[in-house]
Amino acid sequence: MAKYVCAECGHEVETTGLVTVCPECHADMTGVLEAASRNLRKRAADLVRDDSVTTHEYIVRTRGLTRIYKMGDVEVPALKGVDLDIRRGEYLSIMGPSGSGKSTLFNLVGGLDKPTSGSCYINETDMAQLSAQELAWQRCRTIGYIFQTFNLIPVMTALENVTLPMIFAGASSDEMLERGRMLLELVGLGGRLHHKPNELSGGQQQRVAVARSLANSPAIILADEPTGNLDLLTGKEIIDLLKELNVESGVTIISATHDLKMIDVSDRVVHIRDGAIERIERREDIELAVGIMGGQEH
Amino acid sequence: MDVKKLAELGGGGGEKSLVVQRQIMLPWSDAFRISTKSVLLRLGRAGITATGIILGVAFLSYVWSDHIFSEGVEKARVQQEQSVAQAAETVRGTAGSATTEASQKQTAEQLAATAKEKAARQLWLVIMSLLVCGIGITNSMLMSVTERFQEIGTMKCLGALDSFIVRLFLIEAAVVGVLGSVAGLIVGSLFVILFYGIKYGFGVVGQVNWAQLSGYMVASVVIGAVLSLMAAIPPAIRAAQMPPAAALRSEI
Numbered sequence: 001m002a003k004y005v006c007a008e009c010g011h012e013v014e015t016t017g018l019v020t021v022c023p024e025c026h027a028d029m030t031g032v033l034e035a036a037s038r039n040l041r042k043r044a045a046d047l048v049r050d051d052s053v054t055t056h057e058y059i060v061r062t063r064g065l066t067r068i069y070k071m072g073d074v075e076v077p078a079l080k081g082v083d084l085d086i087r088r089g090e091y092l093s094i095m096g097p098s099g100s101g102k103s104t105l106f107n108l109v110g111g112l113d114k115p116t117s118g119s120c121y122i123n124e125t126d127m128a129q130l131s132a133q134e135l136a137w138q139r140c141r142t143i144g145y146i147f148q149t150f151n152l153i154p155v156m157t158a159l160e161n162v163t164l165p166m167i168f169a170g171a172s173s174d175e176m177l178e179r180g181r182m183l184l185e186l187v188g189l190g191g192r193l194h195h196k197p198n199e200l201s202g203g204q205q206q207r208v209a210v211a212r213s214l215a216n217s218p219a220i221i222l223a224d225e226p227t228g229n230l231d232l233l234t235g236k237e238i239i240d241l242l243k244e245l246n247v248e249s250g251v252t253i254i255s256a257t258h259d260l261k262m263i264d265v266s267d268r269v270v271h272i273r274d275g276a277i278e279r280i281e282r283r284e285d286i287e288l289a290v291g292i293m294g295g296q297e298h
Numbered sequence: 299m300d301v302k303k304l305a306e307l308g309g310g311g312g313e314k315s316l317v318v319q320r321q322i323m324l325p326w327s328d329a330f331r332i333s334t335k336s337v338l339l340r341l342g343r344a345g346i347t348a349t350g351i352i353l354g355v356a357f358l359s360y361v362w363s364d365h366i367f368s369e370g371v372e373k374a375r376v377q378q379e380q381s382v383a384q385a386a387e388t389v390r391g392t393a394g395s396a397t398t399e400a401s402q403k404q405t406a407e408q409l410a411a412t413a414k415e416k417a418a419r420q421l422w423l424v425i426m427s428l429l430v431c432g433i434g435i436t437n438s439m440l441m442s443v444t445e446r447f448q449e450i451g452t453m454k455c456l457g458a459l460d461s462f463i464v465r466l467f468l469i470e471a472a473v474v475g476v477l478g479s480v481a482g483l484i485v486g487s488l489f490v491i492l493f494y495g496i497k498y499g500f501g502v503v504g505q506v507n508w509a510q511l512s513g514y515m516v517a518s519v520v521i522g523a524v525l526s527l528m529a530a531i532p533p534a535i536r537a538a539q540m541p542p543a544a545a546l547r548s549e550i
Contacts (some may be wrong), residue, residue, distance in 0.1 A: 133322065136454075136457050136458065137457065151448055153453070167328050
C-alpha cells in the first residue's frame with residue numbers, strides 16, 4: 001500500500017492503486033496515481049497485482065486482527081488490527097523484533113490462539129467459527145507446523161514422528177508407512193527412518209520436522225523461526241529445502257524469522273512493529289536494496 | 299528432488315481431503331502403542347510414579363497375605379493342640395473336660411475380638427497409605443505433564459484433540475498402575491513369605507489357603523491399577539488444557 005495526496009482536498013489516501021477515487025471528496029485521482037508511479041511503472045503493475053485484485057485466490061486473509069493479553073488488570077495489546085492477505089503458493093516471511101506481535105500473528109494464523117477481535121480466514125473459512133473438532137482437523141490437514149526447537153516427539157523414531165499426523169488423519173497403516181518413508185527420503189533422511197530425535201543432528205531433526213509438516217499434504221506450512229536453532233550452513237539447507245518445496249509443490253510457506261538468509265527466498269517480507277504491519281517488502285525491492293547496499297559497501 | 303512426488307505432496311491438498319473425511323481420530327491400538335512406548339522409554343519418570351503404586355500395593359498385599367498366613371499358622375497350631383488335648387484326654391479320661399471346653403471357648407472369643415480390632419486398624423492403615431500413594435502419583439504425573447508441555451502442544455498442533463491427550467495419559471497411568479501393582483504384589487508377598495518362613499519354617503507355605511490368597515492378589519492388582527487411573531485424572535485434564543501454542547515457546 002502506498003500513500004497518495006488527493007489533488008482536490010489534500011486528503012491522504014492509502015491505496016495500492018486500484019482505488020482511484022478520493023474517499024473524501026470523490027475526486028478522480030488517476031492523474032495523481034499515474035504521476036506517482038510514472039517512474040516505477042513496472043512496480044506499480046506489480047503492486048496492483050500484489051494486494052488488491054480479488055481474482056487471485058488468497059489462502060490466508062486477516063481483517064482487523066487484534067489480540068489483547070490481560071495481565072492482571074493491565075491490558076497489553078499484542079496485535080492492533082492487522083490486515084494481511086497471503087496468496088496461495090506464496091513464500092512469506094514475517095520479520096520483527098521480539099515483542100513486536102510476530103508470534104501472536106503467527107499463532108492466530110495457525111489457529112493456535114483466538115483473536116480478541118477481527119478475523120482470520122483460511123481458505124475463506126473464519127477460524128473463529130470453527131468447533132474444536134474442526135479446528136483440530138484444520139491443524140492436522142491444512143496446516144503443517146515447523147518449530148524453532150524442532151519439537152519432535154522424543155520417544156518416537158523419525159518415521160513414527162512423520163506418521164503421527166497421519167494417524168490423526170485416519171490413514172491406513174500401510175499407506176502411512178509408505179508415505180512416511182517417501183517423505184523422509186524426500187528430505188534426504190531415507191537412511192535414518194528408525195533413529196530417535198536424540199540420535200539425529202539439529203539439521204536432521206529439522207528435516208524430520210519438515211517431512212512431518214508435509215504428512216497430510218497441507219496447503220500451508222507455518223514455520224516459526226525454523227533456522228533459529230541451527231548453524232549458518234544447516235540453516236541455509238533448511239531454507240533451500242523449504243524454497244524447493246514452495247516452488248515445486250506450490251505449498252504456501254509462512255515463516256516468522258530473524259534470519260536474513262530467509263529474505264533472499266521470500267516473495268514478500270512483512271515487517272511487524274508494535275503490533276502493526278510497519279511495511280511489506282517484495283522481493284524485487286529487497287534485491288534492489290541489497291544491490292545498492294552492496295554498491296555502497298565496496 | 300522428485301517433482302512428481304512433490305506435486306502430490308502439497309498445495310491445496312486441503313480441499314481434496316475435505317471430501318474424504320472431517321473427523322480427526324486416534325484409534326485405541328495406536329494410543330496404546332504410543333502410551334506404552336512412552337512409559338518404556340521414560341522408565342526414570344515412570345519408575346518414580348510406579349514407586350508410589352509399588353509401595354501402596356506392597357503394603358496392601360502384605361496386610362492381606364499376613365492375615366492369610368497367620369490364619370494358616372493358627373490353623374496348624376489349633377490342629378496340633380487338638381491332637382495334644384485328645385491324647386491327654388484319652389490318658390486322663392473324660393473328667394474335667396467340661397471346664398477345659400469352657401475356657402477354650404472363652405479364649406476363642408477373646409481372640410476373635412482382638413482379631414477384629416486388629417483388622418479394623420489395619421484396614422484404616424491400608425486406606426490411609428493408599429490415599430497417600432495416590433496423592434504421590436498425582437503429584438508425580440503433574441510433574442511429568444509440566445515436563446512434557448512442549449510435546450503435548452506439538453501433538454495438538456498436529457491435530458490432536460483434548461480427548462486424545464487425556465486418553466494417552468490415562469493409558470500410561472493404567473500401564474504404570476498394572477506394572478507397579480504386580481511389582482508391589484511380589485514385594486509384599488515375598489516379605490510375608492520370608493517373615494513366616496523364617497519364624498515358623500517354610501512348611502507354613504503349604505498350610506496357606508491359596509485360593510483366598512490368589513483372590514486377594516488379583517484384587518490388589520486391580521486396586522493398584524484403579525488407584526493409578528484415578529490419580530492420573532487431574533494431571534490428564536491439565537495436560538489436555540495445555541494450549542497448542544505451548545509448542546512454540548522455546549524456553550519455559
